[in-house]
Amino acid sequence: MSGLAVFLGAALGFAAVRFKVQEDPIVEQIDAILPQTQCGQCGFPGCKPYATAIANGDAEINQCPPGGEDGIHKLAELLGVEFKPLNAEHGEPKPKSVAVIDETTCIGCTLCIQACPVDAILGAAKQMHTIIAQECTGCELCIAPCPVDCISMVPIAEDVATWKWKYPVVKLKVA
Template sequence: MTAKPSPARAENDLVARIDAALPQTQCTRCGYPDCLAYARAIAAGAAGINQCPPGGAEGVARLAAITGQAPQPLSTEHGLEGPRSVAFIDEAWCIGCTLCIKACPTDAIVGANKMMHTVVEPYCTGCELCVPVCPVDCIELESASGSSTGWSAWSAPLAQQARERYAQHRVRMPSQDAQDPASGAMDAIETGANNQNNQPHTMPSSSDLAAASAQDPAARKAAIAAVMKRARQRREQGSH
């Protein structure tokens, strides 16, 4: 007689099956820090199966089949189904702050401090995490799948590649500096955004931004929005 798996093993197996059905963009739009965390939340009954915009309607159907839940519409609160996108950096405007490099979950952005960065397209999942951290608004997203959306725009090999690169990224991630929470993050953002590529500039680390956000998320959002607005104005002035 075959022994039944323990509850803990059964839950781990369920988490693995759910995680395998997610596109592994690591975009956080589901409300969780990564796909595995979302899979665990679904398995624990703490999250719905309809919170993954990159997976789209087919993704919801896959999760419904795995969990035994009834299919349901994608939650618009978490985003809309769309094509697979790829990020591109306007290198003429890049100030080399490295914030996008730190934000990328698959290490698809390469570059060095105070030097322009570029996106390695095959590794980009279109997660959009690099867009809001760019202080000069030089990152744009373009469709990489035409009219195909959701899982139709993805494939198992792409998801596996993203999963593996995210795992490698986590291993290489530097430890977060818990000292000096504010660390002048807001001033550093504006300083970096107002400088030209060939001028010295100081940008905050990802831990500085996280700390500033924890202290006052609204102030951080407003500061970044103001910097991005000025960057757009400078672009428009330069094009005339």
């Protein structure tokens, strides 16, 4: 009996060493669901910190407006918790937008460049800045620092390449 106990203990100990999980995968999994806007609307300085906070139980799953209801559903499913509607304190979901710099107004102060979490703004001191539209996440973090209010958010218009087939509207009608 004791021999068995020793053996099992050894086996468990071995397994613990052999199959050690390197990093808390749950943070990665949560981070994979978050939209990576890095906007900080959740109250954390980025998506990864928010993911860590959720994993540690320090944050609710409903604090991410860009992720929307869809994202909350996915988080709820991943974590096995109840769905909660988006917490309005953290903002409302908005249509996907990109920041656009009005280049005639820009004074080249670089403040927006420092604010951009994904380095999607090109420019140097006293030179006009411009936004790399493909890399802009629409986080709006560049708007507040701009001293001349030359940045505006422009919703991404649907074009032939991004157009989506609509969900069929099927009504049961009296024939």
